[in-house]
Amino acid sequence: MALRWSTLDPESVTAWAELTNLLARVDGTEEFYDAEDLAEELTEHGFSPASDSLAVWAGEMLVAYAQLRVPTSLTHAEGYARVSIGGGVHPDYRGQGIASEMFDRMEPRGEALAQERHPGAPIQLRASGGVESDPVRPLLTERGYEPVRYFTAMERPLPGADLPALDSRVVPFTPDLAEATRLAHNDAFASHWGSGPVTPEHWRQMREGRSFRTAFSRVALAEDGEVLAYTTAQQWVDRELYIGLVGTRTAARGRGLARAVLNASLVAAADSGEFDLVELEVDSANPQGAGALYASLGFEPVRTTAVFARLLPR
Structure with a gap:
């Protein structure tokens, strides 16, 4: 089935929640959200779903999504403009290049937005590497990312x-x-x-x-x-x-x-x-x-x- 690429919107939050909660179980992050919680994220200050998100569909099923956030403040110590890229791919659709394509689309948008909000500031791209077994880690390494911090729940x-x-x-x-x-x-x-x-x-x-x-x-x-x-x-x-x-x-x-x-x-x-x-x-x-x-x-x-x-x- 051909994949359809779009962006997150209020009509997608139910499918978005289903995918998010599936990934929380499969990938071991335990980060669960209701559709109402995700609907609020679409209205976050400084976030434009039309340009700062991706939704990938196989028929009526959401199989991947991505979100981009660029805070309006620089980091305290380094003065970095932060570009955070989050998201995930359904386990049955991994290995098809979807995650790579999402990064290919999100990274340039994040860099442009960071330059717009923080002209001249150094830009740091960030992404979660999940737990140790998360399959996104090799992809991040291939793209030049390195583990910079660990957080313990x-x-x-x-x-x-x-x-x-x-x-x-x-x-x-x-x-x-x-x-x-x-x-x-x-x-x-x-x-x-x-x-x-x-x-x-x-x-x-x-x-x-x-x-x-x-x-x-x-x-x-x-x-x-x-x-x-x-x-x-x-x-x-x-x-x-x-x-x-x-x-x-x-x-x-x-x-x-x-x-x-x-x-x-x-x-x-x-x-x-x-x-x-x-x-x-x-x-x-x-x-x-x-x-x-x-x-x-x-x-x-x-x-x-x-x-x-x-x-x-x-």
Whole structure:
């Protein structure tokens, strides 16, 4: 059957979700999404599905897709313009050159968009290499990408082992603290690999998204109301909570605040009875030793994925 190439759109989200969840099982990433979650991605600030996505069809079945994202900010440390290419190919349609064709189409678009948004900045192409057995890794290597970072997913059962007592410095996250938390995040992640400042538009979309769980997000406040540390919580899978971000302002480190806010989120999730499991992800080379912190609160590693990257010549 001849393949039909198009782009992602609202009519494709059901088939897109089916393929995404199939790949989450087959490739071992466990990254599951509902159609409603993916529909939100089509409206992300700075993302144009008509030019920044691909959909490959065999009849009425979606057999491959690709997404391109170019943030509107440069990385904190290197000043890179990031071009992230994501997607996947149905297991029955691998080995036919579909993934190569998607990269052939997405890379030039990403380079052009990066040059438009960040004239003169060095451009870094990025793609997920998945878990060690992912068949995309040889393809990425052939295209000049190299593994540049590893991230480990960690899980903790709920209620699980007893958690420490709550810290009085921690309070629930509320919408009026959104901007103060964004500023704290940008300060906290200035030393994290590959990250850049989060814009108000992207922060708003995250906290207004259907996956965001305000009830289980927490902040630690200074006396003047400045956010010193925070956790953000999200949910995509029934009875599983995901801790999306944990951060502490540089000047506030060493006071146990990251542990305090994360513990408060865990206590709230356990007390709610809504979850059997909580998951988060840690950079394997995190300079603040986050992995040890998470282990101290009962998290255990379950899988490791790689990020591959290629720096384009100026």
